[in-house]
Amino acid sequence: MAWFRAVDVTEAVLARWDAEESGRLVQTMREERGWTRSHLAQQAGTSHAELARFEMGRTVPAHPLLIRYLQALGYQKNREPWP
Numbered sequence: 001m002a003w004f005r006a007v008d009v010t011e012a013v014l015a016r017w018d019a020e021e022s023g024r025l026v027q028t029m030r031e032e033r034g035w036t037r038s039h040l041a042q043q044a045g046t047s048h049a050e051l052a053r054f055e056m057g058r059t060v061p062a063h064p065l066l067i068r069y070l071q072a073l074g075y076q077k078n079r080e081p082w083p
Contacts, residue, residue, distance in 0.1 A: 020057035022066070027055040029073045043072035 030040045041051040045068060046061075053059045054069075061069070 022060065023055040023057045026051075026069050026073070030055075033073065040069065040072055044068040 026040075030037070037051050037055070038048045041048045044051070044065070046065060050059075050061070050065075051069070054061050060066075
């Protein structure tokens, strides 16, 4: 009997992981700049509460909103995000 058993990874589990990891990435980028959630939310045109839910992995924003967060943080399409 094998001691290793494959873990059943469902779409829901993968979606949850993506939500948590994406939120952590945006939070890390925000904190590296010394920005508050309120500042980033204002720059991206959203609310502090919506950004907080995303950073904590509770929600995944629609693609256009995620792009707005990244653009507010300095990421530009087809360019390096940091100097």
